[in-house]
Amino acid sequence: MKIGFIGLGNMGAPMAANLAKAGHQVTGFDTAAPMPSGVTAADSAQAAAQGAEVVITMLPNGQILRTVADSVIPVMQAGAVLCDCSTVDVDSARAVAGQARAAGLAALDAPVSGGIGGAQNGTLTFMVGGEQTAFDTVEPLLAIMGQKTVHCGDSGAGQSAKICNNMILGVTMIATCEAFALADKLGLDRGKMFDVVSTSSGSSWSMNSYCPAPGIGPNSPADNDYKPGFAAELMLKDLNLSQQAATSADADTPMGQLAQQLYQRFVEDEDGRGRDFSAMLPRFTSRGR
């Protein structure tokens, strides 16, 4: 397939390289990052999009996505698909999809989970919103970049699934960390705590697969001095998006709101920036009530 790929940063570069390695003809554009191997450089987003059957974007936020969409939609060929894999606000995803449809194109929001390792190894999970025919066109490409794809519904459904999942993740990580900190102060051994909780009703992905306590459970960023992994500021981005969506949809999400406030404080006022999001544990253990 002829693919335009816009945004070749930490995630986009390995994703585009995997498409090229699979034999697709990939033309890329980024305002700063170098081209990954196998990808032909274009000198603008428009040049990357022209003549492509699918244009994939992997950009920092919804505002930049809207700007890029404004420039590429008018030059894309009729019937082509604009597939945004960035994590952006639901309103921007829906607005861009509407704009593409009005121009005779199809559009998908297809955010990912799995991080940089998943992008490099082609093991991402894609959560997709948009029409079935566009999904059918792009699915073989997603299968190269990832190992699981869920078509969640209409435009915006992919972003909705992503921020709901990550809101749960933020809340359960905080709950797991504060429980470990309480256990410490009660004199409960962390290993015993893990043995009980990981097989009991308090279990979660945060405890069982990504345990925030060093030396306990499976290997995780806690065992590597809390180097990310999934950085606290990326968790904050997703919690901000969940709260923006909750306000826009008039949904009551008090735990998500509190998680957003704690990660904001952690990143902006404490030592959370650049650390894994599970570094909430040393934050809690160093504090009293």
Ligand code: NAD
């Ligand atoms: P990044 O900052 O490394 O990459 C973004 C790229 O977009 C940069 O190379 C930047 O130069 C480029 N860019 C910015 N404006 C542009 C424009 N107008 N035209 C062309 N290129 C432009 O970020 P990333 O880590 O690759 O993340 C990309 C997206 O994926 C984000 O929305 C992020 O939330 C999401 N995401 C990231 C991870 C992760 O672990 N890094 C995991 C899941 C989802």
